[in-house]
Amino acid sequence: xxxxxxVLHPKSWxxxxxxxxxxxxxxxxxxxxxxxxxxxxxxxxxxDFAEQAAQxxxxxxxxxxxxxxxxxxxxxxxxFVTSKSEYLASLKELGRHYRDIIGQHYPAMSLVQVVxxxxxxxxxxxxxxxxxPE
Numbered sequence: 001x002x003x004x005x006x007v008l009h010p011k012s013w014x015x016x017x018x019x020x021x022x023x024x025x026x027x028x029x030x031x032x033x034x035x036x037x038x039x040x041x042x043x044x045x046x047x048d049f050a051e052q053a054a055q056x057x058x059x060x061x062x063x064x065x066x067x068x069x070x071x072x073x074x075x076x077x078x079x080f081v082t083s084k085s086e087y088l089a090s091l092k093e094l095g096r097h098y099r100d101i102i103g104q105h106y107p108a109m110s111l112v113q114v115v116x117x118x119x120x121x122x123x124x125x126x127x128x129x130x131x132x133p134e
Contacts, residue, residue: 019109023075025131032128035059044121050090054097071102073130079111080125
């Protein structure tokens with residue numbers, strides 16, 4: 001399978017782990033608004049950080065599917081978390097969920113700790129940008 005994008009990584013830089021420093025792609029842009037860890041009925045089923053993140057990633061995959069895209073088409077993810085320490089404590093489980101839902105695909109990513117999210121029970125909100133190849 002040809003990748004729909006090119007990973008941008010200067011040769012003299014240390015290898016990025018779990019993300020890309022940059023991505024280049026051509027095609028139709030798909031923008032996913034911030035997805036939180038609730039189900040299709042906008043109900044939270046858990047207060048566990050990793051489980052909420054997994055649901056948010058599933059929600060992103062569902063929105064991408066509406067455009068005929070897949071997680072491999074994601075070129076950027078922006079994570080907003082209410083607790084950096086909770087994120088770091090969940091990395092192993094989070095990594096497992098990420099690979100199950102997104103696969104071995106690591107786009108450009110940013111993570112920002114915020115004071116709160118609009119949904120009171122939300123611990124994580126993730127935005128995605130994808131490019132569906134021409």
